[in-house]
Amino acid sequence: MNYFEWVDKLFEVEKTFEKPEALENIRVLDLTVVLFGPEAGSLLAEFGAEVIRIEPPGEPPGMGDFVRSVDLWARFWKETSQALMWCQRNKYFTSINLRHPKGRDLFLRLVKKSDVVLENFVPGTMDRLGLSYRYLKEINPKLIYLSLSGYGQWGERWNWPSFDASGQAMSGASAVSGYEGRVPLKLPFYPGDLIAATAGFMCTLAALYYRDKTGKGQYIDVAQVETFPRIMGSIFSYVHLKGEDRPRMGNRDPSISPANMYKTSDGKLIVISVLTAEEFGRLCKAMERADLTEDERFATTSARLKRENADEIDRIVTEWVSKMKLDEVMELAKQYGFSASPVRNSLEIYEDEHLRARKSVWLFDDPMYGSMVAAGSPAKLSRTPGRIKWTGHPVGYHNRYVLKKLLGLTEDEIEELVREGVVVYWADFLGRRPPKDVDYENDPMYNW
């Protein structure tokens, strides 16, 4: 069988829901807010963990997570923040007041029945509530406890407030991004939050594996600001050796030559990136400039990287691309095998049939919002693929389901807790309540 047909069959995307989930039977209590923490919980949920979101009741009660109030260009599609639809996936939504003795008691009872706790409050907050790792491990010794924060749980800046953008600034990530003489770039989509969330997810997986083998839990401390240097490659090593800062270079890459974004004759933008001498040879063939591979300025990778040689090859490629149409360059990239891609916008990605077939653009029917889309998992696993089931829900939507199923509470007890403000349902407010067309009164998940 042709290899590609065979792999298609191996991954058999249409049978995703017939396959097992890697994190089946793992229960996670997710106390996080905004984006950083919630994303980590969502990643666990995508691979089958039962993630119970315990949302702070908010002020006034029922307002929940502050992020429900923020949206790109304040569009609030379906009366909801897209941030909520984006970073909350496959979770059960509860809202419990942990500062109330009864709320705390509910939480502790849930901890006994859970495997992982996630939180992203200011370091020390959970400890003051008696709910930090040192307390919870005594009632559940196998517990894995992930704390996500700006600067980490200890060190000089433990209690500094931190945003994604301040993290980009303080870690040096922004100062190398953009162009000299311009205000450095604040990278979009909160990469400090989302990449550190991915790291938190990764560490939790390591801890789960260790626990499966040894029965031992552990504590994990992941910080947004500290994550950046680790993913910034050789920059700090270079600056230390050189004794001076590296300039901001736009789309150029000091370690790859040529590497840049270029403009085609039909006015489109394309990136080309050539790592090795072999790849350079292929580009040269495509450019019909085999002579360049003999040129001592470009023949070896280390020569090609020298500043003046890199400028020169960049100039040659700029000129070549300027005479070619985008499709022509891409055709050559396919044929000869060099790294190139159009610079695409979100609509092009959304409509990409290849990414849809790979479930990286994942269309689904959401219980709250109907026809919906999410980015599927980037780790395509042939046997235990990740999957998207649903997205954000109103504050406290699954309260009854969780409290009855896990703690055996009765309807009367829950009503009492709601009256006392211990268990909270949504406020009648934009971004908190169910969308207008959802008949939640008749939804078994809500009524449970």
Added chain:
Amino acid sequence: MEEDNKKKEWREYAREITSEVRFKPEVLQGIRVLDVSVANPSANITSSLLAELGAEVIKVEPPEGDPLREISPFGEFYFDGTGLDFLIESRNKKFITLNLEKEEGRELFKRMVSRSDVVIESFQPGWMDEKGIGYRQLREIRPDLIYLAFSAYGHFGPKAEELSKIPDSNLLGLANSGFMYSTKELPEAGEPYNLPTAPGFWMGYYLCALWGVCGVLLSLIHRNRTGEGQMIDVTSTEAASKITQQLIWSHAFGEPLEIGVLPLDPAVFSYSFYEIKDGYAFASGYTDANFKALITQIEAEHLMEKYPTVFDRIPLEKQRQAYKDVQEAIKKFTFKELAERMVKWGEEGKEGVAIYAKVMTSKEVLEDEFWWDKGDFTVYKDRRFSLLLPTTPWRLSETPFRLKWLGKRVGENNYQVYKELLGFGREDLEDLHKNNII
């Protein structure tokens, strides 16, 4: 003892349980990884992180070495012919050579796979299969094998074959995922500033690597429970796409998301970088109270009349003007002055919080004691060389990441690995060397 612990400040306790690394168990102890990737930074980083978690990573290079060794920023720094980008991700690995182009090399590879848990590769999709050493064949030798493949467009899907020759790259992932498109200045900035711009570091490669590690760990968890192996397919495009908030927008409104309006922000103001007296700084204050705190601290209280509510600040036209006004006021201050005002404001218990952060250059970061206190950088040293590099900053209390060694040469561990795994002696290796197998 436990009671004593609880008397400690949380941060002291947290430091105690997460800062000591040595003598603790390693989560991937006993897991053998064969990394046969070539010229693929993501794969190289993945195996580095797995090795820091305790896996025995054997990096299998072609006899002439991985061409990734030849790159270094501006072609400036090499140690024993190996550049910085490879060197800093050569953590804890053993380095052997093996020629997979040759049948004899592939036979040896298969013998090693039968004794390994994870294979990592980055060849053109289909190449390993064609040579008889793809997942299809290897899982016959080792049914519970975990096989991680890196590529630009993946191994399955309608265009996988058509695009299989295109190598993955950092820029490809960032451009093809839409991340770059949203990273640009306002139109009036002019070219190239108003055109898509990639981050100035390898965000695509690194994010892709994190997903490689996640894939392996998920597979190990599943294997530990069921005995089943599997194949993992990772691309930098999909890794970068995962962290963008853009699909729902296009789904909802049928149009591309346009948020490339730097230095402004599509959701709140002020949440921006500004030029200040001694460089650049982030300044934030977007709720009404916080905005007021910000403009008061930079002595521009009069702006409150002009921009009284969030609705007077967020819409693009208003934000353009508001940014200019704040920029005008804030550039009179140094970062130290701003920070002092921020602290004083808090101490006096005034309403609202403005937050500043200095846009630190790499040098400033390295001079900042914070990072060294936290152990986020280290100066590695052995008998051959010394090099500053970032450590892995994610702290697991029981099974921490740890750096043991760096930078073995091409084939440096041939003797040890071939001896231990296949029982070869020096004469066997001589023969293999003569036949260009190792």
